[in-house]
Amino acid sequence: MSLSIADSGIRLAVLCIVMALVATLVYRFTSLGSVRVVPGALVRGALQLAAISLILAAALAHIWSAILVLVGMFAAASFTAARRCGAGTSGAWLTIALASGIGVVLPLMLLSGVVPLEGIALVPIGGIVLGGAMTATSMAAKRGLDAVDDRYGEVEAALSLGFSQRDARWEVARTAASDALLPGVDQTRTVGLVTLPGAFVGVLLATGSAVQAGAVQILVLAGLLLAQTCSVAVALELVARGFVFRGKTVRPARVR
Incomplete structure (x- = not known):
């Protein structure tokens, strides 16, 4: 038995964007720091994970x-x-x-x-x-x-x-x-x-x-x-x- 929570479809992308926007709003209205911190970190993380996923797909063989x-x-x-x-x-x-x-x-x-x-x-x-x-x-x-x-x-x-x-x-x-x-x-x-x-x-x-x-x-x-x-x-x-x-x-x- 296995369970799939996240797929690579549009719902996953939309949910991640919404959570990033909410975190950005909190940054903005509470003056925690630059509003670019969360979106920047999320984009960087997504790119790194995409790259490592491709690498691991070949490397683990x-x-x-x-x-x-x-x-x-x-x-x-x-x-x-x-x-x-x-x-x-x-x-x-x-x-x-x-x-x-x-x-x-x-x-x-x-x-x-x-x-x-x-x-x-x-x-x-x-x-x-x-x-x-x-x-x-x-x-x-x-x-x-x-x-x-x-x-x-x-x-x-x-x-x-x-x-x-x-x-x-x-x-x-x-x-x-x-x-x-x-x-x-x-x-x-x-x-x-x-x-x-x-x-x-x-x-x-x-x-x-x-x-x-x-x-x-x-x-x-x-x-x-x-x-x-x-x-x-x-x-x-x-x-x-x-x-x-x-x-x-x-x-x-x-x-x-």
């Missing part, structure tokens, strides 16, 4: 093309994480943090046999895990760098007590950076009670089986938690050791 899609997604995620944390070119080191997350989760899923080595399974699950790791990595790096900048007096105090540069920066950045894990943990705690995540809804609509949808969703959530934990830990280490730093400040010596 072969495992090698599916891997190429994942590589492209990984490159985009690395660039986005570096840009969001405001670390300039040093943000490229966050690629290691992302790789540590996705590099642990996907092999475990594939070797266990739970996720088949097929494009139709590899790309969606890999994309979800990669997206979660990207968000957590950029947030951890940004908050860690903010903490080091704002509380540098505490770093110097720790140094005066005999801490190494790495340990002093780690202690200051650790609490702030670990906050990047809270959204994923909260999502897992409230799943089914407050929200029905996309993987659950997608499988439910495609198969009509709530049990199968729940199994896929818990697999995705477990993978997200592991990937985000690994990525945040590595991102924090990179900040503490001075590999990732703010571009407008003097580069700290890489420390051990």
Whole structure:
């Protein structure tokens, strides 16, 4: 049993346009910002989804093309994480943090046999895990760098007590950076009670089986938690050791 909610007909287009117009009116009369924000975002999203739909239709047919899609997604995620944390070119080191997350989760899923080595399974699950790791990595790096900048007096105090540069920066950045894990943990705690995540809804609509949808969703959530934990830990280490730093400040010596 499957259920089709959205088709590509005129009703879908009209409904999306109406919702965008209503949101634009709210922007206009409440002075939330430019009235072009919502229409612009919707048009951009539609074009991107149209492009990726065409690409995936061809890519998912072969495992090698599916891997190429994942590589492209990984490159985009690395660039986005570096840009969001405001670390300039040093943000490229966050690629290691992302790789540590996705590099642990996907092999475990594939070797266990739970996720088949097929494009139709590899790309969606890999994309979800990669997206979660990207968000957590950029947030951890940004908050860690903010903490080091704002509380540098505490770093110097720790140094005066005999801490190494790495340990002093780690202690200051650790609490702030670990906050990047809270959204994923909260999502897992409230799943089914407050929200029905996309993987659950997608499988439910495609198969009509709530049990199968729940199994896929818990697999995705477990993978997200592991990937985000690994990525945040590595991102924090990179900040503490001075590999990732703010571009407008003097580069700290890489420390051990």
